[in-house]
Amino acid sequence: MQESNPVTPKPKESPCQPVPPVLHSQQRSPSLSLAQPSSNNADANPVTESVKQEVAKAKESVKAAVGPVEVLKVSSPATGALVYAPTSLMAKAGNVTIDYANPGPVPHNVAILDSAGKEVGSEMKPFANGKGKTTAKLAAGSYTFVCQVPGHLQGGMKGTLTVS
Numbered sequence: 259m260q261e262s263n264p265v266t267p268k269p270k271e272s273p274c275q276p277v278p279p280v281l282h283s284q285q286r287s288p289s290l291s292l293a294q295p296s297s298n299n300a301d302a303n304p305v306t307e308s309v310k311q312e313v314a315k316a317k318e319s320v321k322a323a324v325g326p327v328e329v330l331k332v333s334s335p336a337t338g339a340l341v342y343a344p345t346s347l348m349a350k351a352g353n354v355t356i357d358y359a360n361p362g363p364v365p366h367n368v369a370i371l372d373s374a375g376k377e378v379g380s381e382m383k384p385f386a387n388g389k390g391k392t393t394a395k396l397a398a399g400s401y402t403f404v405c406q407v408p409g410h411l412q413g414g415m416k417g418t419l420t421v422s
């Protein structure tokens with residue numbers, strides 16, 4: 259024995275108590291879901307993969323930024339001279355950001371180097387007429403900061419950063 263329509267709603271028992279609409283949608287959902295197209299291709303989509311990587315990167319940078327960040331301001335003159343001011347910085351151990359302003363026409367950047375001369379922290383590309391930042395998690399010790407445009411370090415673009 260087969261019923262042609264097993265979900266036939268019962269007649270309303272009282273006009274004062276209408277059946278909530280949600281009951282109707284629950285009864286009909288099985289047939290609706292069968293009609294929907296499947297989306298099995300989503301996992302193989304290269305765009306989805308790159309978005310996942312971007313999200314992972316963003317999470318990492320948020321993790322690195324957790325905790326107080328000490329911000330040190332450094333600038334170069336608008337003349338484009340190979341100079342930082344100040345040339346001596348002090349910070350407490352932890353997350354340190356150098357906030358660099360270069361209003362001049364000559365590209366510069368700031369890279370933080372540890373005592374072995376190895377660059378630490380986020381990359382700042384050389385730029386003119388603008389501002390940039392580099393952030394590093396630093397332990398106590400002596401560091402230098404330098405411009406990585408060829409010839410500029412030799413021209414005098416360096417300073418010291420003492421972390422205690």
Ligand SMILES: [Cu+2]
Nearest residue numbers: 366405407410
């Ligand atoms: Cu420079």
